[in-house]
Amino acid sequence: xxxxxxxxxxxxxxxxxxxxxxxxxxxxxxxxVLMLMAFKKFSVTSDRHxxxxxxxxxxxxxxxxxxxxxxxxxxxxxxxxxxxxxxxSLHLPNLTAMSALRGLYLQGNSFSAGDLSASSSxxxxxxxxxxxxxxxxFPGQGQSFFSSCDRLAYVNMSRNSIPGAGGRIPFGLSxxxxxxxxxxxxxxxxLAYSLSSCQNLNLLNFSDNKLGGKLSVTSISxxxxxxxxxxxxxxxxxxxxxxxxxxxxxxHLDLSFNNFxxxxxxxxxxxxxxxxxxxxxxxxxxxxxxPTSLASCTLLExxxxxxxxxxxNIPGSLLGNLKNLRHLSLSHNQFTA
Numbered sequence: 001x002x003x004x005x006x007x008x009x010x011x012x013x014x015x016x017x018x019x020x021x022x023x024x025x026x027x028x029x030x031x032x033v034l035m036l037m038a039f040k041k042f043s044v045t046s047d048r049h050x051x052x053x054x055x056x057x058x059x060x061x062x063x064x065x066x067x068x069x070x071x072x073x074x075x076x077x078x079x080x081x082x083x084x085x086x087x088x089s090l091h092l093p094n095l096t097a098m099s100a101l102r103g104l105y106l107q108g109n110s111f112s113a114g115d116l117s118a119s120s121s122x123x124x125x126x127x128x129x130x131x132x133x134x135x136x137x138f139p140g141q142g143q144s145f146f147s148s149c150d151r152l153a154y155v156n157m158s159r160n161s162i163p164g165a166g167g168r169i170p171f172g173l174s175x176x177x178x179x180x181x182x183x184x185x186x187x188x189x190x191l192a193y194s195l196s197s198c199q200n201l202n203l204l205n206f207s208d209n210k211l212g213g214k215l216s217v218t219s220i221s222x223x224x225x226x227x228x229x230x231x232x233x234x235x236x237x238x239x240x241x242x243x244x245x246x247x248x249x250x251x252h253l254d255l256s257f258n259n260f261x262x263x264x265x266x267x268x269x270x271x272x273x274x275x276x277x278x279x280x281x282x283x284x285x286x287x288x289x290x291p292t293s294l295a296s297c298t299l300l301e302x303x304x305x306x307x308x309x310x311x312x313n314i315p316g317s318l319l320g321n322l323k324n325l326r327h328l329s330l331s332h333n334q335f336t337a
Contacts, residue, residue: 031098032076033062038094043114046087075100082107082128089114090129092145096122107131107156118148125151130179131159138165146170158182158205165190168197177203181229186210191230198222207254208232215240220247227252231279238262239285250275256304257282264310265289270296279304281329287312295321304329311335 037057044052051066063070069078076098082105090111095104096118107130116139118124127145134157138144146152150172156179164187171178171194178194178201185191188211194204195217204222207229214237220228225247236259244250245268253272256279264285269275270293278300287310294300300322305314310333319325 030060032100033057033059035094035097036062036065036068036076036079039091042094043091043111044086044088048085048087051081051084051086071100073100077101078103078105080105081109084109086110088112090132091115093117093119096124096145096149099123102126104128112136116144118145120148122149123151124149125174126154127152128154128156129160130156134160134162137163138169144169146172150174153177155179163187168193171197171199171201173199175199175201177201179203179205181205181207181209183209186212188213188216188235192216196221198225200224202249203227205229206233211235214238215243217243219243219245220250223247223249225250229254230258231256233258235260239267241266241268243267244269244272246271248272248274252277254279255283256280257307259283260285262286263288265291267291267293269293272297273299275300276324277302281306281308283308285310290314290318292318294318298322299324301325302327305333306330307332309334 036055040052040055055065061074062068062076063074067079067081067084068076071077077100079095079101086109088111091114093115095101099121101124103126104124105128107128109132111132113134113136122145146169151174152172153174153176155175155177158179158181160183162180162183162185164185169190185206191206191211198204201222202224203226210233212234215235218240219242226249228250231254239255239260239262244253248271250272251274253275254277260283262285264287269291273296275297276299278297279302281304285308295318298321301324303322303325306329313335
């Protein structure tokens with residue numbers, strides 16, 4: 001009898017726990033409905049393609065809504081409204097309050113920056129806000145999503161009109177890729193900070209901005225860098241000889257179409273054994289000699305020295321070492337036969 005009673009109590013306990021989990025899941029899903037409806041109300045002023053027409057506050061779950069993907073427990077894990085024709089002023093706290101949200105894709109819309117801070121429950125790992133209408137500087141430290149979303153690994157804010165930052169961007173240990181290309185960033189201090197405080201960053205793209213002045217960082221401290229693109233800016237002066245000297249993992253380096261000057265031969269590529277793409281075109285480097293350390297770049301596949309006004313031919317012994325070379329661009333120089 002006692003045994004039967006214990007079994008009944010255990011079954012009742014399991015059933016009660018199941019009901020509690022069910023209620024908790026329903027409550028969390030309902031919270032996601034509230035947060036998404038708040039985003040629709042406060043961030044979206046025009047839904048030209050009616051992509052949010054099935055977003056209604058009478059729904060018990062948002063999992064069937066356009067752009068919404070849910071985890072098995074019914075929580076919103078991804079919101080993808082890319083190229084949806086949405087217009088408005090983005091308020092991120094409404095979305096980052098959803099603690100199961102891992103991926104947020106809003107690229108290709110017409111959002112301006114309303115409130116780019118984030119709730120303390122932010123669990124975002126990927127944030128894509130590229131190709132929008134952001135034209136304000138990044139909020140200062142403690143006021144942007146960089147401060148609260150400490151799991152962010154991939155951030156893309158390219159193709160906007162961002163002029164810079166109101167303070168330093170606090171890179172978290174989890175941030176792996178940051179793309180700020182095709183903006184209007186002129187704050188060279190932001191570039192210097194990014195190159196010296198990059199933690200685990202492996203991709204940094206500042207291409208096609210308005211960065212000017214000299215590189216104030218003599219060497220990149222980002223040991224995990226794989227891709228660095230600073231092309232199409234207004235950077236000038238000499239490239240520090242040891243700028244890439246210790247970048248053992250660097251695979252793609254693009255410094256093309258700036259105003260760099262100085263002696264090409266001074267650059268140290270001795271440790272760039274993993275380099276596959278090197279673009280220096282459109283600069284003013286002098287070429288009394290080619291860097292002998294380039295012979296270490298045996299994996300080089302793309303080598304662009306076009307539009308440089310170079311006069312001295314590349315030593316055949318150097319080219320002989322680059323056995324993986326697929327693309328060599330030497331146009332608009334002054335080489336002789």
